[in-house]
Amino acid sequence: MNPLPLYVAIPLGAAFLIPLLGIWWRKSGETLAPLFTLVLAIMAVLQVTRPAAVYHMGGWAPPVGIALVSDGLSTLLLIAINVVGFLCILFSLKYMQTYTGLTKYYSLFMLMVAGMNGVVVSGDLFNLYVFLEVASIASYALVAFGVGAEELEAGFKYLILGSVASVMLLFGIGTVYAVTGSLNMADVAREIAMRFGGEMNPALLLAGAFFLMGFGLKAALVPFHAWLPDAHPSAPAPISAMLSGVVIKSLGIYAICRIFFNVYGIATGSAGSIIFANAMVTFALLSIIVGGLLAIGQWDYKRLLAYSSIGQIGYVMLGIGVGARVLATGGQLSVAGLAILGGLFHMFNHVAFKSLLFLSSGAIQHATGTRDMKQLGGLREKMPITSFTTNMAALSIAGVPPFSGFWSKLVILIATIKAGYTGIAIVAIIFAFVTLVYYIKVQREILYGTVSKLVEKAREVPALMYVPLIILAIACVGLGLLYPVVGPRVLEPARDALMNSAEYIQLVLG
Amino acid sequence: MKGMTLIVKTITDFVVGFIVVFGAYIVLYGHLTPGGGFAGGVIIACAFILLMLAHGKDVAYSKLSEKAAHVLDSAGALAFLLIGWFGVTAGFFFMNTFGRGEAFRLLSSGMILPLNIAIAFKVGSSLFLVFSALAVFRRRSFRAMIEDELA
Numbered sequence: 001m002n003p004l005p006l007y008v009a010i011p012l013g014a015a016f017l018i019p020l021l022g023i024w025w026r027k028s029g030e031t032l033a034p035l036f037t038l039v040l041a042i043m044a045v046l047q048v049t050r051p052a053a054v055y056h057m058g059g060w061a062p063p064v065g066i067a068l069v070s071d072g073l074s075t076l077l078l079i080a081i082n083v084v085g086f087l088c089i090l091f092s093l094k095y096m097q098t099y100t101g102l103t104k105y106y107s108l109f110m111l112m113v114a115g116m117n118g119v120v121v122s123g124d125l126f127n128l129y130v131f132l133e134v135a136s137i138a139s140y141a142l143v144a145f146g147v148g149a150e151e152l153e154a155g156f157k158y159l160i161l162g163s164v165a166s167v168m169l170l171f172g173i174g175t176v177y178a179v180t181g182s183l184n185m186a187d188v189a190r191e192i193a194m195r196f197g198g199e200m201n202p203a204l205l206l207a208g209a210f211f212l213m214g215f216g217l218k219a220a221l222v223p224f225h226a227w228l229p230d231a232h233p234s235a236p237a238p239i240s241a242m243l244s245g246v247v248i249k250s251l252g253i254y255a256i257c258r259i260f261f262n263v264y265g266i267a268t269g270s271a272g273s274i275i276f277a278n279a280m281v282t283f284a285l286l287s288i289i290v291g292g293l294l295a296i297g298q299w300d301y302k303r304l305l306a307y308s309s310i311g312q313i314g315y316v317m318l319g320i321g322v323g324a325r326v327l328a329t330g331g332q333l334s335v336a337g338l339a340i341l342g343g344l345f346h347m348f349n350h351v352a353f354k355s356l357l358f359l360s361s362g363a364i365q366h367a368t369g370t371r372d373m374k375q376l377g378g379l380r381e382k383m384p385i386t387s388f389t390t391n392m393a394a395l396s397i398a399g400v401p402p403f404s405g406f407w408s409k410l411v412i413l414i415a416t417i418k419a420g421y422t423g424i425a426i427v428a429i430i431f432a433f434v435t436l437v438y439y440i441k442v443q444r445e446i447l448y449g450t451v452s453k454l455v456e457k458a459r460e461v462p463a464l465m466y467v468p469l470i471i472l473a474i475a476c477v478g479l480g481l482l483y484p485v486v487g488p489r490v491l492e493p494a495r496d497a498l499m500n501s502a503e504y505i506q507l508v509l510g
Numbered sequence: 511m512k513g514m515t516l517i518v519k520t521i522t523d524f525v526v527g528f529i530v531v532f533g534a535y536i537v538l539y540g541h542l543t544p545g546g547g548f549a550g551g552v553i554i555a556c557a558f559i560l561l562m563l564a565h566g567k568d569v570a571y572s573k574l575s576e577k578a579a580h581v582l583d584s585a586g587a588l589a590f591l592l593i594g595w596f597g598v599t600a601g602f603f604f605m606n607t608f609g610r611g612e613a614f615r616l617l618s619s620g621m622i623l624p625l626n627i628a629i630a631f632k633v634g635s636s637l638f639l640v641f642s643a644l645a646v647f648r649r650r651s652f653r654a655m656i657e658d659e660l661a
Contacts, residue, residue, distance in 0.1 A: 005603040013591050020584035023577060059602040 003043055004055040004068040004121050007078060008131075010036055011114035015107045022103030029106030030093055036110065037086040040117075044082035047075045048489050052497075054123065054508050062123065063187035067508055069123035072493025076344065077120040077254050079490065080351040081246045085113045087468035088238040088245075091359050094464045095237060095366055105145060112138035112242065116250040123508055125173045125183045125263075132169070132218070132251055136162050139247055143235045154234035161227040165217035172210030179203050186508035189263045189501055200264070200272035208276055211259050212283075219252020221317060222286040225310050229294075232309065233302035233371070237362020240302060244309045245355030249347055253316055256280070261498040266327040273328035280321030285427060287314030292434040301371040301446065302361050304438060305354070311435065312350050312397065318428060319343025319412040323498075326419045333499070335418045341495045342411030348491065349404040349479050353393040356472035360390040363465050364446065367458040373442070378451030382458045385466045387447045389473040394439040396476040399432050404480030512566035522564035529557040537630040541622040542614060547629025554630065555637035567645060576642065579635040586632030593624050
């Protein structure tokens, strides 16, 4: 049996089973959530061995029915979401013990996973929107889970900005429906390719602008990033790791890629495609610059990580945007492929090291009770495992060879230079050094230096908390060194799925 | 005296039953006439919310306790998912496998009716819970929460 609906059905069922059993059984969340997420993680990793497939919900074939589609890009995201989800749940078991209402926490967590899985397997524009709302609403509630004034403010800000994005998306989807008369992504793509031949009419351009804004806000691209520096630090650490590790990617980057590459289609010489590619590159550069510069000045560890996420998402978008621009201006296919591969590779790496950094920030906060970098220092002696994994992630994200972040940034830069955008590449290189600067600051202020008063009492976190850190640290090294194993199985199918929109249409509509 | 005036209470007692029956009708005939699980669920929830407004929360909870509402809330959603699973027996998730019956009869359209009922439980109890949560939190003003936080 095709397992695609299970990616939504299992977490959705768990999300309602946990609070139902939780009325009589206090530990329902702690017991069931790791089980269900483990099953999902194993399923997602095994998804690599399956060929691209389409599932017809209720037996109705597209374009009438809702289709679930798994191709290379969906598989990449499914692995990221479900593996990180499982590790974050493991981390939560100990970390969340100080909170109340845990059944609600695990329920919302599973709901968020269900929504994200739904977004990446959906082959229908409106269905994608519904799952995006499911994931977003669960994440609004999870950001405010601490119910302090700061958390509530951050959650409310995220709610308002997220709702604005959702309205934009709904308007965009409505416009696309009005123009093409279909909501199935492959059918819309075929209609656009047939009727407009790459040249878009003003309504589609407007809808594209709405999509770029709406999904850009979910991805926290500058100038739509205002919610992220508040929301990520306020959430409990496992939720920060989920938000930064997978939510901004599955709701933002994935959706942008899917819409602009597979649905709109990047057509050579099309004015519309060039406009969108230019917008992507511009937002990417802005994110790299603003995220990098603002991160340097932060003294709140999690806030620094949040700004760093904005900068790194900029790199991901830069690779994808340059790829789109090369395709649209009729450049070499191999260069476009390299740029997109670099973007996807950096996204996949960012899943590993940013969730690791946020989880380790949670471990540090758990042990010392603070995330103010001025009050930390010398943690290396008191918390060796957490410090070691933090170090690995910091080196990886700063782009030090041979860690994974180095390779993905290198691929993006090579592709950018090959495409002829030397100026952009130079800016990206300079800000790669800025990344290094603020992670050296993290190392100096938190891991090394004199042991501060708060750190003296700190003890290494329990095994349930450091095991996820170690697994992610191994991923940080492994994704770079084992590229020959990971690349052809996971990343290259994802790139091919983006480069070949005709294949996507063929896959869904048959 | 808790709740609103005697006039409101008396009228509420008169109409609550009718509201529930009307809501149930909207749910059960959702596949034949305008309406459905969501709309019917909202109407049923309105009956309980009206009780809470007129008589205070104790009377409303005596009819539908918070715990029961939580159970119905999750059970409704699970029932919906379970009905979707039945479709797998015929090949696809949410495939309409139940007997379709005769058109324009109550038991026609296969799984639409059970799905409507599941939705009605989910939506009705959720709305009731949302309202009761708002009623509880109303007593503590936002200003008081901020002052607590600053202190």
